[in-house]
Amino acid sequence: MNNIHKGGCLCGKSRFETYAKPVANIICHCRYCQLRTGSPFGNILYFDKKDFKFITGNLKTYKFITESGREWKNYFCSNCATIIYCILEVRKDNIGVPGGLFDPPTYKYKISKEVFTRSRANFIQNNFCENSFETSSSYKPLKDDEDRLKG
Numbered sequence: 001m002n003n004i005h006k007g008g009c010l011c012g013k014s015r016f017e018t019y020a021k022p023v024a025n026i027i028c029h030c031r032y033c034q035l036r037t038g039s040p041f042g043n044i045l046y047f048d049k050k051d052f053k054f055i056t057g058n059l060k061t062y063k064f065i066t067e068s069g070r071e072w073k074n075y076f077c078s079n080c081a082t083i084i085y086c087i088l089e090v091r092k093d094n095i096g097v098p099g100g101l102f103d104p105p106t107y108k109y110k111i112s113k114e115v116f117t118r119s120r121a122n123f124i125q126n127n128f129c130e131n132s133f134e135t136s137s138s139y140k141p142l143k144d145d146e147d148r149l150k151g
């Protein structure tokens with residue numbers, strides 16, 4: 001297979017491969033991404049499910065319901081807790097892989113969209129790409145989140 005791109009977690013026990021370009025490469029500033037990464041923003045590369053393979057390791061899962069009422073499920077290494085991928089109800093046919101997991105971390109894929117700029121860290125001055133949005137097209141809040149999750 002062409003275009004094999006390997007990656008994995010911090011401890012090295014959980015490893016995966018991807019076999020094609022991502023269908024989307026998203027920078028997300030939402031509170032969920034800030035909390036799941038501990039960083040100012042998340043970077044998720046979405047692949048067709050057939051183009052992703054979990055190779056080795058043990059995963060645990062954590063799922064929650066977004067303010068738009070949809071399931072978001074994280075799969076993380078049971079040893080070191082690095083999130084290896086996520087599956088969002090809004091993108092059922094895709095596997096979302098954090099951009100920093102690839103080795104080497106060349107960030108070779110172009111950013112296709114930036115979302116939730118309304119909660120972007122104030123020290124980030126410029127948009128990451130022209131395709132930049134205050135929230136996202138799938139954002140349809142059903143209820144107010146707790147204060148700690150707002151943004």
Ligand SMILES: [Zn+2]
Nearest residue numbers: 009011077080
């Ligand atoms: Zn690990």
Ligand SMILES: [Zn+2]
Nearest residue numbers: 028029030033
């Ligand atoms: Zn997000």
